[in-house]
Amino acid sequence: MSTANSAHSVVEPSSTTKRIAGAIVILYAIVTMVPLAWIFLTSFKSPPDSISYPPKIVFQPTLEGYCNLFTTRTRQTPDYIQSLGAPTSTCDEITRNRNMVIAGPSNYWPRFQNSLIIAFGSTFLAVSLGTLAAYGFSRFKVPLADDLLFFILSTRMMPPIAVAIPIYLMYRQLGLSDTALGMILLYTAVNVSLAVWLLKGFIDEIPREYEEAAMIDGYTRLQAFRKVVLPQATTGIAATAIFCLIFAWNEYAFAVLLTSGSAQTAPPFIPTIIGEGGQDWPAVAAGTTIFLVPILVFTILLRKQLLRGITFGAVRK
């Protein structure tokens, strides 16, 4: 077995270099984490605390933001509220303290569900199509493969929003406006080019011998793909899925344009919370905090696959 690996750096970095590198990483982490921490803290502030100046680091936490996020409320006279009897929940109590009563659930939860369905659905489709296409480009002689790959990449060379109006008109004609299916197809179309390119790189790295071995061992090409290529491509698939999911989850422009009601996703909905009864920053922050959770969970779940990328190719190169 060859131990020579010219790509490896032989020089161990000095401790000063390590310390400087460490400091830079920590600084960068702080810069990226502070806004997130601020949103998280704000979601537990009361509305007056959230806009006080100088900003409060220490404050009395309250669930008011979360209550306001999930409910619609109406203002009532104190006499009326008095007549209602004991509050039925924490939110009920918080709301009554503001001289209001809960009128019903807000649209946040349905919008959040739309986001889940559309983001995960489009990610699944884009990654599935991307894996198959990447495998084809990687393993077979596709006529005009380079031109096709360039064409696929070229779909990302302009901002997607540049085609917003044609898509809007097309979707209206096809009845895809404000439907989850329409949004899934749209996000899949945008993501599939990224998926093909990323995955082709990963699949190119998997030696053909594995499939050849499997085919000689009595499997068809499709079986070899499923049992030998796919398990080894999990790292790439996981990384690609995260990128696709983040795009679909965060997408705002198309969501504003093409969804208004039943298929509206969370990103266009969250800003509308502000308007309901003054500057309700804690509710917006609460909506944002909850909105961040799925990506966080997904990334943590796939952490192992992502890390496995480091040992990728350890079977003798």
Place this chain on the structure above:
Amino acid sequence: MAEIRIENLRKQFAEFVAVEDSSFTVADGEFLALLGPSGCGKTTTLRMIAGLELPTSGKIFLDGEDVTFNRASARDIAFVFQLFALYPHMNVRKNIGFPLLSQGVPKAEIKARVEETARLLQISHILDRSVFGLAGGDRQRVALGRAIVRRPKCFLMDEPLGTLDAEFREVMVHELRELHNRIHATTVYVTHDQHEAMAMADKIAVMNHGIIEQFGTPQEIYRRPASMYVADFIGSPPMNFLRFTSGLRKGARSVSVEGVEVALPEVHQEMGIGELALGVRPEHIRFNDSSALRGSVYGAEYLGTNQIVAVETGKGLLKARVSADRTFRIGETVGLELDSEKLSLFDCASGRAVKSSLYTEARHG
């Protein structure tokens, strides 16, 4: 187990002809080594037998059945890859059992057969290990295990020892031959290492530029090389060539190498005046001061049991393998005697051996 027969096999990649009109038969239970330098078409030939490449033309028969265009999975053959291709997401046991899984063998039987195979290869202790971090030899044994577990019609091996350390390679050469003696599987083994081929194979096909130069037993190939290429490729140091210009008469028993008469096996071929080369193995040269063939010592390489002495003859440098007892001085004039029964003669224009009594039984590739 089965016989492999290939007929007029040819493979062309765009402009490049990788394999040109190859035909040979590997008998049931025989061990064939495809030997040649890299790029000579030996691996391509192997991959066509396996079904991993389709030939441009020609036919492949397995056990008499034409499998030229059958899928690899339908040929019932096993292939050991140079880089072993052990599935990294499976442990040793699953790797070895993988071919059985495709045949729908019941779980209990898979377990039994995997364990039996592991015993045969003495890898029972690593069955439940991951394939990561296995030593080179163990990887090799696992790859072999995956090949033999389903008792295929034949084994194809693509330089399976190519990446092992030199010392370990010798151990594995021995193990592979032992294994072959025990299970008698028809085997085609690709290598660029003549020692591996000589030590293991029943038959060797020496390939060069897509053409099989010679097909025969290791003895035939060593003693009666069919071409100057084979003579030069096999043996270390390789066969010496004494070049001279002469014509040949049928029945001649000697040739005149620039004035020196050299006896050789009876020539069976008539030839006009042309450049010829007398081929002599280093161990077929003796020192004899009364010999008419003279030269001066150019250098000596001491090897313990014997030594390689290079002698400049004026017709070319000859390397002789002689006893280590005698010490030679550089520049010393010596007489050389050639073992006339074992000399080969080549036509330099075609590179082929001239037919002689030495070659009557030899098959030419």
